Amino acid sequence: MQPKRNTWQREAVRASLAQARGFVSAQQLHQALRDGGSTIGLATVYRTLASLVETDEADTLQSPEGESLYRSCATKGHHHHLICRGCGDTVELSANLVEEWSQRVGAEHGFTEIDHVVDLFGLCARCRAKGDGAAA
Amino acid sequence: MQPKRNTWQREAVRASLAQARGFVSAQQLHQALRDGGSTIGLATVYRTLASLVETDEADTLQSPEGESLYRSCATKGHHHHLICRGCGDTVELSANLVEEWSQRVGAEHGFTEIDHVVDLFGLCARCRAKGDGAAA
DNA sequence: TTTCTAAATGAGAACGAGTCTCACTCTAGC
DNA sequence: GCTAGAGTGAGACTCGTTCTCATTTAGAAA
Structure with missing residues (x-):
């Protein structure tokens, strides 16, 4: 509350x-x-x-x-994230493609009230340049 | 191991x-x-x-x-899931669309080694018929 | 401004998922 | 059957999170 x-x-x-x-x-x-x-x-x-x-x-x-x-x-409402596993830096993504896909796939299998967890993890340009695969 | x-x-x-x-x-x-x-x-x-x-x-x-x-x-290799939040029943999904999207979006933001978490949760036809929103 | 009350807080106990330890068991190679 | 050591089980332990409860304090009322 x-x-x-x-x-x-x-x-x-x-x-x-x-x-x-x-x-x-x-x-x-x-x-x-x-x-x-x-x-x-x-x-x-x-x-x-x-x-x-x-x-x-x-x-x-x-x-x-x-x-x-x-x-x-910054983005209010539903969105997803692209997160650097090196430094934790995060990009906010809107993904209509994924929203539509999840609804469609859900419907195809007779599911309703579809919710989804979609997050991307990667290595940002800065961390890749540092050769920093894991550390914060 | x-x-x-x-x-x-x-x-x-x-x-x-x-x-x-x-x-x-x-x-x-x-x-x-x-x-x-x-x-x-x-x-x-x-x-x-x-x-x-x-x-x-x-x-x-x-x-x-x-x-x-x-x-x-049943499916070996990378795939995703559509899970009923009522009974836990699960459908295995392959999702080239999502794989491609995640790679593309990652690249657009300069990220590499993109990994992703994509899971759908919903209510299957059986559970909806039961009016069963939450219970197992 | 002071008073009052219940919302909010902080310390630490409690909880729960998961891991680790170590003595014991049992598989599988001989 | 014998044996080494992989695998197991009980329970201690770790650590993130929630709960409890006495204390503090925001903010409405006087």
């Missing part, structure tokens, strides 16, 4: 999320805030991120390791 | 996975085996599933909750 009060903690999470280049975990965000001198609690970071996701102010996806990652997205 | 010995535990996991309609979690599989009278350990179920995935005898994906789910897939 979205909160009824504005707190500096909520603003701090929003700001920290906004200045991150790509997707970050709740733990990373919490650590970054603590490193910046904040006394914010981990539970609050989780709660705030969940509420930002609920109000469409943030996007979330699962890392391949199963961790939840968050990002403050 | 694939094991060098055949054990009844490995066969039991393979069989139990094969008779599951759709994707199941390691925990579910372990419980099912225990319920069936097996004394198999949870660690063994995890180890066996990991090795089945490694030898392409099983597919794995993350549930929206972040749990790893497993399935014994």
Whole structure:
């Protein structure tokens, strides 16, 4: 649920999320805030991120390791992501092709209320130049 | 790594996975085996599933909750899934359209070594008829 | 401005999926 | 049948996330 009060903690999470280049975990965000001198609690970071996701102010996806990652997205509404597995940099994608495909394929098999998870992972030009296959 | 010995535990996991309609979690599989009278350990179920995935005898994906789910897939090689969120029933999809799209979009943004996560979730005809939106 | 109340917070306990350890078991080669 | 060592099971452990509850505080009302 979205909160009824504005707190500096909520603003701090929003700001920290906004200045991150790509997707970050709740733990990373919490650590970054603590490193910046904040006394914010981990539970609050989780709660705030969940509420930002609920109000469409943030996007979330699962890392391949199963961790939840968050990002403050410029594009409102449904979209997908192309994420650099080197530096985490993220490109937002709209993909009508994929939307149509998923609806069509779903219908072909008698499925309704089709939802889909579509995310691309790759190596951005900068990381490739660095020969940086994995490190952040 | 694939094991060098055949054990009844490995066969039991393979069989139990094969008779599951759709994707199941390691925990579910372990419980099912225990319920069936097996004394198999949870660690063994995890180890066996990991090795089945490694030898392409099983597919794995993350549930929206972040749990790893497993399935014994008929289609070898790369493919995607259309999964009923009611009963878990699964349709295997090949999607050249999506493969091409992901490569193209990646290239357009200067990304290489593109990998992708593409899964569709919906409600199959049977579950819709039952008015069954969520339950298993 | 002060008061008041319940929303929001923080610390840490609890939870759950998954991994690791290690003594024991059992496969398979001899 | 004997044996080595691969495989197993119980449970401790890790780590991300959620819950609990006493405390703090935003913001409406006085």
